[in-house]
Amino acid sequence: MLSDRKIEKLEREFGANANFLADRGKLDPAVATIAKNLHRYRNGLYHRLQLRKEVLRPATYVYFDVACSVLATWTFQRSWSSEEAYEDLARFGVTQYDLFENDVTNRVASHLRASVGIDLASARTALIDHLNSRLDDLDEVISQIRAVMPEEYGDPGDVFRIVQSNWKERLLPPAELRDRHFPTSERMLQLWRRETRSLADIADRYTMYARYATVEDALQKFEQQASDLHETIERAVELAIDEERGR
């Protein structure tokens, strides 16, 4: 039996619903993973209009694919007390008698899939290109930060350590910084590159979507941290230039 807290969570959170159904074998775990990832995109898109334009098209096709998969396995619940007007589903390839069949939602999903030619190859290429371009940008940001770092932070891994440290509060001395453990290093960036390349070889599309989501999730946090430090440095440089001009 579910606790009240769990029920409240299910009523409130998209991810909790996806996890719950995946745990109960009602939803493919790979579909659940990519649906949660896409839903986070949706939040950015709806509230802040921050969805990256270059990934919007492939993401929409992936979501269409995911929506059809969820629909195909959706339990068609026969609610016997309803008196709502009957709406014709004929144009989705369903006859009135199909409504008595257990696979009616699968039939509708198949009909919808057939009506849209999902170009998986293009979607895959766009997702790979998108990750690669973000990794390229990240490399550039890292190299620009490294170029302005004080000399004592000469270890190649120091830039990764500083980015992930609480530099806004206090920049730790090199020795203290190197004693701390941070999740992302240069090797991690190389791993993300390899995993991005591997998307081209994954035959099962949901495994491919899930791998994409994993890389992007991992990348996103470090990318934001690097971007914060880079912007701070940029502002400081601009301020210094302005002051120089003002003299």
Next chain:
Amino acid sequence: MSANASLPGERQMQDGGAHLGADTAPALPGPKPGERGDGPERSELDADRITSAASAGVTSGAATVYARLHRSARGILGAVLELELVAVEIEEASRLAAIGRVPHLRLAFLLLDNAVEAMLRLEVQNETHLQDVNAALAQRLRSMIEIHGHKPDLVGLLANTQS
């Protein structure tokens, strides 16, 4: 809308009643695929129409079978509407996505997210609809255990209910 359209899938009926023959189909307002029509909605069909179909030459057995099916069909309307709502959202999303412009892609994405969220929520409700019944039963069992002591049957039943 064809007033004399035959029932789609009528030969699939497996309820042991008389089958509707193609030549003896009752007057039904079923539109053809892709056609909404302007006649009465299916929900407006009632026993009188079915009776009149029977008197117009349809065998009474066939009319009885149809009436029974029709009552069943009226019972699944809520679920049918839910299914159509989701299907239309996905269909509209694919139409918008095909336009390919960023504003249309954004709307398509929002529609798809809404459709998926609705399906997940309804599926979770399907999975948890006995939650309240189980909670009440567990409460009752705990009261009985307080009164009668920890009898193995009651404790076992409580464990089953809570699992």
